[in-house]
Amino acid sequence: MYHFEKVESKIDRATLIDALQGIVSGESVLFEEEDLRPYECDGLSVYRALPLAVVLPKTIEQVQAILSLCHQYHVPVVARGAGTGLSGGALPHEQGVLLSLAKFKKIIHIDPKRRIAKVQPGVLNLEISQAADPYGLYYAPDPSSQIACTIGGNVAENSGGVHCLKYGLTVHNIQQLKIITIEGELLTIGGSGLDSAGYDLLALMTGSEGMLGVIVEVTVKLLPKPDRAQVLLAAFDDVAKAGEAVGNIIAAGIIPAGLEMMDKLAVRAAEDFAHAGYPLEAAAILLCELDGTNEEVSEHVLKVREVLKHSGATEVRTAKDDAERLVFWKGRKAAFPAVGRMSPDYYCMDGTIPRKQLPRVLQTITDLSKKYDLRVANVFHAGDGNLHPLILYDANVPGELARTEEFGGKILELCVEVGGTITGEHGVGMEKINQMCVQFNSIELNQFHAVKAAFDPQGLLNPGKAVPTLHRCAEFGAMHVHNGKLPFPELERF
Amino acid sequence: MNTDTSQQLQQQILDAFEHAIALRIVGGNSKAFYGRAVSGEALNVAEHRGILNYEPTELVITARAGTPLNEIEKILDAKGQMLPFEPPAFATTATIGGTIACNFSGPRRAYAGAARDYLLGCKIINGKGEILSFGGEVMKNVAGYDVSRLMAGAVGTLGVLLEVSLKVLPKSEMEATRVLHCSNVEALEKMHVWSQTALPISATCFDNTSLRVRLSGAAKAVDAAINAIGGEDMDNASRYWMDLKEQRLDFFKTEKPLWRIAHASDIEPLPLEGEYLYEWGGALRWLKSDASAEFIQNTVAAADGHASLFRHTQQQGLFQPLTPGLMRIHKNLKQAFDPKNILNPGKLYPEL
Numbered sequence: 001m002y003h004f005e006k007v008e009s010k011i012d013r014a015t016l017i018d019a020l021q022g023i024v025s026g027e028s029v030l031f032e033e034e035d036l037r038p039y040e041c042d043g044l045s046v047y048r049a050l051p052l053a054v055v056l057p058k059t060i061e062q063v064q065a066i067l068s069l070c071h072q073y074h075v076p077v078v079a080r081g082a083g084t085g086l087s088g089g090a091l092p093h094e095q096g097v098l099l100s101l102a103k104f105k106k107i108i109h110i111d112p113k114r115r116i117a118k119v120q121p122g123v124l125n126l127e128i129s130q131a132a133d134p135y136g137l138y139y140a141p142d143p144s145s146q147i148a149c150t151i152g153g154n155v156a157e158n159s160g161g162v163h164c165l166k167y168g169l170t171v172h173n174i175q176q177l178k179i180i181t182i183e184g185e186l187l188t189i190g191g192s193g194l195d196s197a198g199y200d201l202l203a204l205m206t207g208s209e210g211m212l213g214v215i216v217e218v219t220v221k222l223l224p225k226p227d228r229a230q231v232l233l234a235a236f237d238d239v240a241k242a243g244e245a246v247g248n249i250i251a252a253g254i255i256p257a258g259l260e261m262m263d264k265l266a267v268r269a270a271e272d273f274a275h276a277g278y279p280l281e282a283a284a285i286l287l288c289e290l291d292g293t294n295e296e297v298s299e300h301v302l303k304v305r306e307v308l309k310h311s312g313a314t315e316v317r318t319a320k321d322d323a324e325r326l327v328f329w330k331g332r333k334a335a336f337p338a339v340g341r342m343s344p345d346y347y348c349m350d351g352t353i354p355r356k357q358l359p360r361v362l363q364t365i366t367d368l369s370k371k372y373d374l375r376v377a378n379v380f381h382a383g384d385g386n387l388h389p390l391i392l393y394d395a396n397v398p399g400e401l402a403r404t405e406e407f408g409g410k411i412l413e414l415c416v417e418v419g420g421t422i423t424g425e426h427g428v429g430m431e432k433i434n435q436m437c438v439q440f441n442s443i444e445l446n447q448f449h450a451v452k453a454a455f456d457p458q459g460l461l462n463p464g465k466a467v468p469t470l471h472r473c474a475e476f477g478a479m480h481v482h483n484g485k486l487p488f489p490e491l492e493r494f
Numbered sequence: 495m496n497t498d499t500s501q502q503l504q505q506q507i508l509d510a511f512e513h514a515i516a517l518r519i520v521g522g523n524s525k526a527f528y529g530r531a532v533s534g535e536a537l538n539v540a541e542h543r544g545i546l547n548y549e550p551t552e553l554v555i556t557a558r559a560g561t562p563l564n565e566i567e568k569i570l571d572a573k574g575q576m577l578p579f580e581p582p583a584f585a586t587t588a589t590i591g592g593t594i595a596c597n598f599s600g601p602r603r604a605y606a607g608a609a610r611d612y613l614l615g616c617k618i619i620n621g622k623g624e625i626l627s628f629g630g631e632v633m634k635n636v637a638g639y640d641v642s643r644l645m646a647g648a649v650g651t652l653g654v655l656l657e658v659s660l661k662v663l664p665k666s667e668m669e670a671t672r673v674l675h676c677s678n679v680e681a682l683e684k685m686h687v688w689s690q691t692a693l694p695i696s697a698t699c700f701d702n703t704s705l706r707v708r709l710s711g712a713a714k715a716v717d718a719a720i721n722a723i724g725g726e727d728m729d730n731a732s733r734y735w736m737d738l739k740e741q742r743l744d745f746f747k748t749e750k751p752l753w754r755i756a757h758a759s760d761i762e763p764l765p766l767e768g769e770y771l772y773e774w775g776g777a778l779r780w781l782k783s784d785a786s787a788e789f790i791q792n793t794v795a796a797a798d799g800h801a802s803l804f805r806h807t808q809q810q811g812l813f814q815p816l817t818p819g820l821m822r823i824h825k826n827l828k829q830a831f832d833p834k835n836i837l838n839p840g841k842l843y844p845e846l
């Protein structure tokens with residue numbers, strides 16, 4: 001359930017399209033319905049809308065001109081990378097322009113000495129590592145969608161991947177951005193060194209979901225490829241034991257490059273899909289990747305084996321070579337589509353919890369799964385507590401999507417209740433806008449709105465996303481009474 | 495010692511807001527030299543102290559802002575963990591709040607990340623006296639704008655830190671330091687060759703004659719790296735890195751203005767008169783120089799970097815001027831958090 005923030009634009013559609021065609025060549029402005037359709041949603045396809053027009057600029061000057069035009073005539077602008085987002089962040093605004101960065105595809109340069117790559121925002125995540133490969137370097141954040149998602153989208157979502165426990169999120173791996181403000185002004189944020197003067201606007205831009213500015217250039221940090229990576233697979237007959245094993249590895253002083261968990265249903269789906277040889281009888285499996293120098297990895301593999309066995313693993317396997325390592329990972333990396341094959345539709349949730357709460361959270365999810373009569377497969381970035389419950393449903397069964405959304409909402413609220421957050425890496429977008437009212441109180445939300453206004457006082461960039469209005473929360477609160485208290489007592493009820 | 499003075503702090507800010515009284519935020523007063531002088535009523539945060547949560551296996555610690563930095567380091571050390579950004583204290587009174595507000599990071603910064611990289615969440619009081627929480631105690635959190643990290647380096651001008659949550663890491667199993675004798679150009683060259691490999695380097699420093707390299711990691715990895723890097727073993731190395739971090743080396747004993755220059759690591763030595771010390775693989779360079787601020791900042795800006803007058807006995811601190819576009823955003827943000835301009839006004843820039 002969602003509704004748009006209505007705006008009063010000072011231009012009609014035909015004039016707007018004309019004006020856009022004055023900025024970019026004719027074929028770079030789309031306005032016929034069949035041309036707009038491919039842009040109607042992002043990876044969260046339950047929300048769809050058509051914009052007034054789609055525009056595909058290819059120079060910074062064109063983006064500046066488009067934004068100042070929209071600013072002048074009060075037209076909403078939604079930026080879009082590859083549209084793989086899972087929270088409806090790139091969902092078009094019905095009264096607005098969809099600004100696609102798809103033509104910004106250039107890797108401007110790679111500097112192996114400085115270990116950076118300067119790229120345009122439409123470059124795909126994986127393309128950066130491929131271009132850096134001849135220098136023995138790579139870009140660390142590796143979302144599972146890395147073959148399809150853009151670096152601009154990664155910055156806008158602060159995307160993570162299976163390696164972020166050790167190597168950090170997007171925010172830890174970028175150095176400089178060029179952005180265009182809604183007024184059309186070009187700003188350079190961050191620097192060519194390790195820090196820059198003034199406030200940390202680089203952090204503020206990262207994860208800002210297209211609400212503060214349009215990113216037109218990104219300088220990422222590159223890392224030397226580790227000499228060696230080795231992966232262990234451990235099976236457990238109890239999910240809680242697997243969770244404990246994660247804590248024990250860390251307590252042993254080891255930070256694995258990746259530490260992933262899958263529950264029984266996810267293991268079964270992944271195995272059917274990837275034939276990775278996963279133990280199907282296990283209640284949960286852990287994949288633990290260790291990387292570094294040759295010597296370090298040998299030492300850590302022995303230690304982690306010990307820890308896993310001590311933690312009650314029923315089986316521990318070490319990939320015998322790189323080919324087997326990739327097979328072990330293949331199942332995990334394909335977990336979403338694999339689960340997708342078990343059911344007509346699935347809904348991917350994205351909460352983060354303190355790891356010690358895992359048994360409680362999984363138990364509650366199991367209970368809710370029974371209550372809502374919907375199956376759930378759990379895929380878990382176990383190292384950093386980021387849980388992806390995948391709810392299986394069928395959109396063609398009347399009422400099933402609504403039940404799924406309610407169930408999903410409950411999971412997110414549970415994450416907040418145990419001290420976590422409603423989103424670890426997929427962003428709030430349109431999807432989790434209501435749950436923002438659970439995680440933040442009205443003065444915090446107002447502070448967010450004030451931050452937004454510091455960049456975009458008229459609220460034209462991606463309106464209605466990421467941060468709910470207080471009225472929206474009051475409306476949501478009327479349906480949803482938290483701990484017996486209304487969350488926004490100061491607001492009148494609808 | 496464990497005390498919660500958040501109510502008093504909030505009350506003082508509410509009063510200051512009502513009467514538009516400037517506040518000078520004081521933690522342990524260990525970094526009073528940093529930034530521009532602030533005139534205002536003191537707001538003492540040091541009594542708001544105590545560790546609220548430390549879970550070694552969750553890799554997170556939460557403490558009130560006034561908690562002494564050394565208290566935090568001690569409790570982490572007992573569990574074999576550390577603050578990976580190796581913050582300087584500059585005095586035993588240093589608090590964790592002041593450390594984060596200044597975003598101060600030590601020798602490990604180039605290899606492990608800065609204070610801001612380990613900040614997971616914080617509770618603040620803004621300039622209207624409102625208590626707000628952002629981020630949290632979990633590793634990944636993208637709900638709302640990253641206001642926590644915005645606080646790191648804002649030196650209190652956007653909010654008074656009440657609590658911070660930080661990611662911590664295990665200490666390395668082994669550490670060794672190698673010394674190599676070479677020129678500045680050779681030192682830069684070597685550091686860049688190493689930085690393109692997976693060697694477990696955790697700190698570098700060049701002082702005009704000697705390049706010191708610290709290696710941290712699994713014992714076997716450190717041994718292998720010693721062979722790869724060569725040089726001589728250094729006695730008393732941990733003392734040396736401590737003195738570098740705390741600016742107690744002879745280099746720092748000076749009456750001259752001390753400039754902090756940050757730019758890309760491979761920039762050739764800039765034509766600025768004075769004595770240098772390089773850290774962070776060349777990305778941070780300390781300069782003792784009598785050259786004019788304008789000349790230094792222009793020269794560094796031409797190299798796409800920034801220079802700040804870090805410490806001086808007579809003058810107040812001075813940061814690299816911002817472009818008009820960035821200054822406009824900075825002013826808007828200041829307005830968004832502190833509309834009456836009462837929190838450390840002018841500490842960073844006269845306009846903020």
Ligand SMILES: Cc1cc2nc3c(=O)[nH]c(=O)nc-3n(C[C@H](O)[C@H](O)[C@H](O)COP(=O)(O)OP(=O)(O)OC[C@H]3O[C@@H](n4cnc5c(N)ncnc54)[C@H](O)[C@@H]3O)c2cc1C
Nearest residue numbers: 081082083084085089143144150152153156159160210215
């Ligand atoms: C199968 C699958 C697996 C996934 N796995 C992961 C994962 O492991 N980790 C993870 O973090 N995410 C994952 N995602 C989510 C998604 O891929 C990421 O959020 C990604 O960063 C989105 O990039 P995009 O280019 O598709 O952005 P879009 O979906 O086009 O846009 C995302 C948001 O960014 C904004 N935006 C895009 N480009 C710009 C720009 N240049 N300037 C300003 N704002 C901009 C949009 O307005 C929108 O709000 C997965 C998605 C799928 C479908």
